[in-house]
Amino acid sequence: MENYPQTELDIENAASFLGISAQRMQELMERRVLVPNWNEYQHLFRFEHKALHIDIGSVLVQKSDGFSLILGFPKIKRAMLLGPAIKFNFGDIKRVAVEEKMNGYNVRVILLDGKLAALTRSGHVCPYSSEKANDLLDHSFFTENPQLVVYGEMVGPDNPYVPKEIYGIESLELFVFDIRHKDTGLPLPLYERRRLAEKYGFRQVRLFGEFDILEAPSMITDIIREIGRKGHEGVVIKDPKMVLQPIKYTASQSNCSDLQHAMKVYNESGRDFIFSRIVREGFQSVEWDESEEDFRKRCLQLGESILKPMKGSIIKVRDGGRVAEEFTIRVKDRTTISKFEEYMRRLGMDIVFSEPETVGNEYLVHMTKVNKSTSDKTLAMWEGQLWS
Numbered sequence: 332m333e334n335y336p337q338t339e340l341d342i343e344n345a346a347s348f349l350g351i352s353a354q355r356m357q358e359l360m361e362r363r364v365l366v367p368n369w370n371e372y373q374h375l376f377r378f379e380h381k382a383l384h385i386d387i388g389s390v391l392v393q394k395s396d397g398f399s400l401i402l403g404f405p406k407i408k409r410a411m412l413l414g415p416a417i418k419f420n421f422g423d424i425k426r427v428a429v430e431e432k433m434n435g436y437n438v439r440v441i442l443l444d445g446k447l448a449a450l451t452r453s454g455h456v457c458p459y460s461s462e463k464a465n466d467l468l469d470h471s472f473f474t475e476n477p478q479l480v481v482y483g484e485m486v487g488p489d490n491p492y493v494p495k496e497i498y499g500i501e502s503l504e505l506f507v508f509d510i511r512h513k514d515t516g517l518p519l520p521l522y523e524r525r526r527l528a529e530k531y532g533f534r535q536v537r538l539f540g541e542f543d544i545l546e547a548p549s550m551i552t553d554i555i556r557e558i559g560r561k562g563h564e565g566v567v568i569k570d571p572k573m574v575l576q577p578i579k580y581t582a583s584q585s586n587c588s589d590l591q592h593a594m595k596v597y598n599e600s601g602r603d604f605i606f607s608r609i610v611r612e613g614f615q616s617v618e619w620d621e622s623e624e625d626f627r628k629r630c631l632q633l634g635e636s637i638l639k640p641m642k643g644s645i646i647k648v649r650d651g652g653r654v655a656e657e658f659t660i661r662v663k664d665r666t667t668i669s670k671f672e673e674y675m676r677r678l679g680m681d682i683v684f685s686e687p688e689t690v691g692n693e694y695l696v697h698m699t700k701v702n703k704s705t706s707d708k709t710l711a712m713w714e715g716q717l718w719s
Contacts, residue, residue, distance in 0.1 A: 338373035340393060348398040349383060365391065368456055369677060377454035388454040401439055401450060402516035404482055404509065407567060410580045411614040414548040420578055421570065427547050428521050428571045429554065431537040432579055433506055434564040435486035436493050440464045442473035458670035459660055460485060466663065467505045472531040482509035484536065489661040491698065497562040502661045508536045518573040541571060551580065552619065559584045583629060586611050587636035595640035596654060598705040648709040658698040661690065668696055
């Protein structure tokens with residue numbers, strides 16, 4: 332493991348940049364609201380708690396010539412009933428644009444010390460995502476647009492967070508869904524962003540079209556049915572000028588897929604995570620005015636999504652196994668593997684890495700994440716302990 336010189340935050344200048352007193356800045360550091368990243372990224376300071384109206388996961392970058400602020404991606408609220416939600420949230424405009432919400436993990440990409448760095452939602456620099464970003468994105472975008480930040484979804488099977496094979500992607504791709512200004516977080520208008528991303532050859536989330544407010548609910552329902560049949564996640568409904576806040580809406584199949592994963596590791600998954608997806612199913616069923624037969628199919632799909640994976644985990648522990656999740660990553664630089672392994676360890680993940688396999692000009696690594704809480708809880712039940 333390399334030793335990196337410790338970077339101290341310039342309290343006075345950081346405070347001036349954020350428009351607060353030096354004392355307030357010192358308090359943020361002492362209370363660990365603002366904490367440095369690791370290794371060569373110690374000059375990036377993560378907001379671990381919301382402060383100064385700055386969201387968790389935002390990153391303060393300290394450079395020799397000053398500071399910049401990479402704001403976290405704003406949380407997009409969810410529509411439970413399409414018609415009322417569109418009318419309530421977009422009543423001041425005539426048309427909305429609809430883009431696909433892809434099922435992967437969110438990164439913000441910036442140019443840092445001559446290379447691209449991919450920031451996770453929590454504000455860490457992921458070594459694996461950063462290698463992929465350097466390989467997939469045209470660096471000239473960042474040198475020619477230094478005040479812009481690319482927001483994208485990392486999607487594909489070689490994915491250590493949300494592995495999905497539903498998009499026909501061989502390994503991992505980055506799909507741009509937003510471009511925003513540093514410091515202010517203001518987004519580019521939708522069509523300006525799409526033109527700019529296309530200019531630099533970036534892959535983008537699918538644009539389904541732009542619809543009149545009155546026809547949007549029925550058009551989006553048709554879109555949701557289409558992508559649901561493919562197992563895709565959902566849509567994000569946007570003001571084309573990006574003045575009003577977007578909203579999101581997901582397919583039933585995506586809700587059930589989430590539940591299948593959550594219930595496999597039932598003791599690690601938050602109850603709110605599970606409950607919210609069940610509630611979505613109820614609202615969607617009513618808004619779609621389903622027949623008894625369609626409602627019955629939804630009930631069966633939902634019930635199986637909840638019980639089948641949990642039953643599998645219980646049987647696995649009964650037979651002497653441990654509940655675990657399997658992931659793969661594919662890298663070109665072998666050192667990225669050791670950096671990513673250290674990164675996972677620092678995040679507190681119990682993951683076993685296989686020896687790298689050579690695949691073409693890349694290294695393929697299999698990872699096994701042991702879900703200790705679910706394994707231990709299930710074993711305790713088999714030993715006769717009571718649920719408390």
